[in-house]
Amino acid sequence: QVQLQESGPGLVKPSQTLSLTCNVSGDSISSSDHYWSWIRQPAGKGLEWIGRIYTTGYTYYNPSLKSRLTMSVDTSKNQFSLKLSSVTAADTAVYYCAREERGSGWYFDYWGRGTLVTVSS
Amino acid sequence: QSVLTQPPSASGTPGQRVTISCSGSSSNIGTYTLNWYQQLPGTAPKLLIFNNNQRPSGVPDRFSGSKSGTSASLAISGLQSEDEADYYCAAWDDSLNGRVFGGGTRLTVL
Numbered sequence: 240q241v242q243l244q245e246s247g248p249g250l251v252k253p254s255q256t257l258s259l260t261c262n263v264s265g266d267s268i269s270s271s272d273h274y275w276s277w278i279r280q281p282a283g284k285g286l287e288w289i290g291r292i293y294t295t296g297y298t299y300y301n302p303s304l305k306s307r308l309t310m311s312v313d314t315s316k317n318q319f320s321l322k323l324s325s326v327t328a329a330d331t332a333v334y335y336c337a338r339e340e341r342g343s344g345w346y347f348d349y350w351g352r353g354t355l356v357t358v359s360s
Numbered sequence: 361q362s363v364l365t366q367p368p369s370a371s372g373t374p375g376q377r378v379t380i381s382c383s384g385s386s387s388n389i390g391t392y393t394l395n396w397y398q399q400l401p402g403t404a405p406k407l408l409i410f411n412n413n414q415r416p417s418g419v420p421d422r423f424s425g426s427k428s429g430t431s432a433s434l435a436i437s438g439l440q441s442e443d444e445a446d447y448y449c450a451a452w453d454d455s456l457n458g459r460v461f462g463g464g465t466r467l468t469v470l
Contacts, residue, residue, distance in 0.1 A: 276459075278405075285362065286397075286405065286448055288459040301458050335404055343411035344393030345452065345459075350404040 241265040243336050243351035251330075251358050257323040261336030261351060268317045269294045274339040275312065275319045276347065279332040287332075291339055292319055326358045363388060364449050364462035371468040377437040380465045382449035383430065388460055390430040392452040396423075399446040399464075408447070409434060436467070444469045 247259035261275070268275060277289035290300040292310040300308050309322040323330060333355050337347040365383040372378040382394065396409035407416050409425035412432065424435045436443055449462040 285464040286399075286450075286461040288450075288461060290458070299458055302456055343414060344395070346393075346395040346407060346410040347397070347405070347450075348407050348410075348416065350406070353404050 241338060241349045243338065243349055245334060245336050245351045245354040247334075247354060247356070249355055249357060251326055251356060252360050253327055253358055254325055257321070257326050257330060257356055257358070259321045259334055259336075259354065259356070260318050261320070262316075262318045263338070264317070266338065268312060268319060269314050272341045274299075274345065276337045276339050277310070277321045278335045278337060278347070280335070280353075281329075281332040289321065289323075289334075328358050330356070331358045332356060362463040363453055363456070363460040364451065366447075366449060366462035366465045368463065369466050369468065371470055372436075372439045373470045374439055374441065376439045377435060378439055378467065379436075380434045380447050380467070382432045382434070382462050384432075384451060384460075385430050387455040388430075388451040388453040389427065389432055391454060394425070394427050394432040395450045396425055396434045397448045397450065399448065401445070405448065439469055441469050443467060 242264045244262045251257045274291040276291040292298045307324045312319040333353040335353045336351045338349040340348040393411045397405040398408045399405040412427040413425040422438045446464045453460045
């Protein structure tokens with residue numbers, strides 16, 4: 240069974256870099272049929288797609304975050320990561336990692352439980 | 361302002377049929393498949409419908425999806441109290457070269 244688990248600091252100071260890791264079990268992150276994605280959700284608001292990364296390291300980023308965003312994949316640890324620089328209070332949200340399945344069109348079929356990141360001094 | 365437009369709320373009584381709309385454009389729904397996600401309170405979203413109208417294993421056939429042109433709909437028949445949740449549509453968007461979500465619809469079972 241595929242499982243994803245986010246990890247990282249729950250509190251980040253303004254202007255610093257938010258770093259999260261998603262550990263994948265039950266599937267190989269080297270799979271050619273999947274992208275590995277990050278989605279976030281501010282409290283009481285909707286879902287916002289952050290970006291996705293392929294096993295080769297090829298990325299797609301949300302244009303609104305692109306200048307501050309870096310995603311990477313570590314196949315040896317079967318995990319992928321997110322770094323968001325120069326954070327502000329607007330980056331406070333629950334961050335989810337998810338697997339994007341090729342299938343019939345691409346869709347998020349497995350999600351992590353989410354991790355709350357608060358940006359505050 | 362979300363790229364995909366959903367009504368913020370919907371409601372129905374147990375046993376009723378409810379539909380939730382999702383409106384987009386030629387750069388997203390008009391070109392790509394549409395997916396729906398259900399988010400129960402305090403939990404991560406869950407895939408409900410993929411490829412416009414396909415249900416993953418384990419999703420009851422009370423849930424159905426359809427797409428026409430640049431719009432899509434999620435229908436829930438035989439509404440149950442456990443269907444009370446937020447529902448999101450999502451698609452790829454060529455203009456943004458990324459995935460976009462609708463703003464979400466909160467379904468209340470009266």
